[in-house]
Amino acid sequence: ADYGFIALATIFQTYLSFFISSGIDSGFSRFYFKYYKKPKLTNALFSTTIIAMLSMAVVALLIFNVTGDFIFKQFFADDVFKFSDYGNIIFINSLFTLIYTIYAQFYRDRENIRSFTLLALSYFVFVTAGSLMGLFYMGGARGVLSGRTAGTLLTAVIFMIAFYSKNRFYFKWSYAKEMYFFGYPMLFYGLLSTSFESIDRFLINHYESLSRVGEYNLAIVVVSVIGIIINSLNSALGPSILRNLSDAYEKSGNRITSVYRLMLGATLIFSTLCIALAAPVIHLLINQSYQGSIIYIPALAMAFVFRVYYIFYSNPLFFNYKTGSLPVINLISVVIGLLTGIVFIKLWGMAGVCAAVFSIKATQALMAYIFIKKAGFYQSNHYNFKSLNRLFILLSIIVTAIMIIQEVSGDSNSLINLIPFILTASYLTRLYFKGYFEVEAKSINVSSAS
Numbered sequence: 476a477d478y479g480f481i482a483l484a485t486i487f488q489t490y491l492s493f494f495i496s497s498g499i500d501s502g503f504s505r506f507y508f509k510y511y512k513k514p515k516l517t518n519a520l521f522s523t524t525i526i527a528m529l530s531m532a533v534v535a536l537l538i539f540n541v542t543g544d545f546i547f548k549q550f551f552a553d554d555v556f557k558f559s560d561y562g563n564i565i566f567i568n569s570l571f572t573l574i575y576t577i578y579a580q581f582y583r584d585r586e587n588i589r590s591f592t593l594l595a596l597s598y599f600v601f602v603t604a605g606s607l608m609g610l611f612y613m614g615g616a617r618g619v620l621s622g623r624t625a626g627t628l629l630t631a632v633i634f635m636i637a638f639y640s641k642n643r644f645y646f647k648w649s650y651a652k653e654m655y656f657f658g659y660p661m662l663f664y665g666l667l668s669t670s671f672e673s674i675d676r677f678l679i680n681h682y683e684s685l686s687r688v689g690e691y692n693l694a695i696v697v698v699s700v701i702g703i704i705i706n707s708l709n710s711a712l713g714p715s716i717l718r719n720l721s722d723a724y725e726k727s728g729n730r731i732t733s734v735y736r737l738m739l740g741a742t743l744i745f746s747t748l749c750i751a752l753a754a755p756v757i758h759l760l761i762n763q764s765y766q767g768s769i770i771y772i773p774a775l776a777m778a779f780v781f782r783v784y785y786i787f788y789s790n791p792l793f794f795n796y797k798t799g800s801l802p803v804i805n806l807i808s809v810v811i812g813l814l815t816g817i818v819f820i821k822l823w824g825m826a827g828v829c830a831a832v833f834s835i836k837a838t839q840a841l842m843a844y845i846f847i848k849k850a851g852f853y854q855s856n857h858y859n860f861k862s863l864n865r866l867f868i869l870l871s872i873i874v875t876a877i878m879i880i881q882e883v884s885g886d887s888n889s890l891i892n893l894i895p896f897i898l899t900a901s902y903l904t905r906l907y908f909k910g911y912f913e914v915e916a917k918s919i920n921v922s923s924a925s
Contacts, residue, residue: 479688480616482695483680484565486673487547491539491569493665495532498658499524500577505657506650507584521581522645524654525574525635532570539566561620568624571631578634594634602626667805671835674809675828678816683825691825693761694768694775697753701779704745708738709786720794731857735787736912739863740903742783746776747870747896754892770881773874773892774829780867781836788843791852800846808839826882833871862911866902870895 503524510516539546543558575598582591602623609622676695679688712734719730753772761768792800812835819827819834847853877891906912 479680479685479690479692481619482676482688482692483685484561484616484620486669486676488565488569488572489669489673490666491535491566492573493662493669494535495570496528496573496658497531497655498661498665499527499531499651499654500573500580501658501661502654502656503577504580504584506654507580511584517581517585518642519645519647520650521577521638522642523647523650524577526644526646527651527654528570528573528577532566536563536566561617564617564620564624568620568627571624571627574631574635575627578631578638594630597633598627598630601629605629664802664805667802667809670809671805671812671839674812674816674835675832678813678820678831679825679828682820687825690768691771691828693757694771697757697768697772698746698749698775698779701742701746701749701776702782705738705742705779705782705786708741712738713786713790716790720790729856732859735858736860736863738786739780739783739860739867740906740912742780743863743866743870743899744896744903746780747899750776750874751893751896769892770878771825771829773895774826774878775832777867777871777874778829778833778836781833781840784840785836785843787858788840788847791847792843792850795850795852797846797850797852800850804839804842804846807842808835811835811838826878829878862906866899870899873898 503520506520507517510520539558539562543562547558547562575594578594579591582588582594603626605622605624605626606619607622609618609620609625612618613621676688676692679691716731716734719734750773754769757766757769789801789804792798812831815834816828816831819830821827823830844853873895877894880891
């Protein structure tokens with residue numbers, strides 16, 4: 476149950492962070508560069524951001540101390556998870572994690588590598604040490620949360636003392652107002668995005684148990700590696716996509732398709748590799764009681780692939796300044812995910828949750844596709860990767876069969892999880908030798924040179 480408890484605490488901390496920041500953190504990133512040539516003004520902007528967050532935190536804390544237990548009761552089925560018992564610890568962690576994030580942005584934007592590195596190392600050391608000490612002296616999830624909070628608090632306080640020993644406290648209402656009005660729309664989008672990512676654990680906690688949340692969350696942690704890889708690929712290749720979207724239709728088509736092929740092919744091979752390696756790693760490192768999470772990894776890994784399709788179809792929306800469509804896409808996806816989740820979990824239990832995650836991520840990609848078609852942004856020569864689409868469909872069928880076999884038999888046989896990886900590696904190798912990926916290297920070189 477400890478894994479499940481920590482999973483729910485992390486979700487609540489994410490929601491809480493949006494209320495405390497109210498979008499001011501996004502505003503700081505944007506307006507820093509308005510004043511970056513004048514260090515005194517950027518220091519004033521930074522100080523205003525910190526004081527504004529602390530002020531919002533006081534208001535939020537007063538509200539949640541009155542309403543916290545009622546809110547927890549609506550969202551968290553397990554009576555163990557109460558605001559009166561754990562809310563203040565999570566609140567403090569949320570606040571000072573936000574302050575740490577603002578410091579990281581400040582040093583990054585100022586290109587102060589020394590301070591940025593020192594901050595990151597301090598945070599890592601203090602949070603890790605705090606978590607271990609909390610686990611050793613207090614035990615269980617409460618110990619981990621308390622230790623993590625102490626480490627975060629210590630990091631933030633040390634750097635606040637260092638900053639304010641050289642700079643005076645400064646609050647300028649015009650700066651706070653400017654950042655707030657810029658960042659406030661991100662609050663709604665952030666809440667929707669968090670709901671989109673966490674609706675599965677809410678459903679499990681409501682219809683199953685806290686220990687089941689922990690078991691499932693372990694599977695989510697494993698497949699989140701795929702998300703990290705997708706984000707890294709998008710960070711590396713995204714600029715070349717946006718540059719090529721500026722070019723003429725005929726000129727840019729092959730370049731964009733080639734980058735998309737590379738991203739989708741890499742995602743498929745890493746996703747199936749994750750499926751292949753997850754079982755032996757979990758058997759080796761994780762407690763026996765959480766071995767059941769292996770069953771859900773293949774389906775969840777395939778669901779993550781839809782993230783790449785969503786990036787492909789949402790790029791024209793970003794390029795054409797139609798980002799107002801994104802909250803609508805997420806809202807529709809959350810509603811469909813909630814409805815399918817309730818139905819599927821009643822029909823198939825935990826396997827139904829995986830089916831719901833698959834449907835919610837597929838809906839997000841599909842809605843982005845519908846929006847660009849409707850807006851007239853869809854260009855067919857940008858999406859010429861039918862061979863990889865067929866491979867993805869085949870893999871989805873295979874992992875569904877694997878999950879059904881393992882669910883029915885109750886045996887998370889790791890050998891059967893090798894099948895998707897072997898198939899993907901063989902198919903991509905065949906495409907490579909047919910020249911399918913030759914354009915990619917040329918495309919990236921052309922993009923870099925331009």
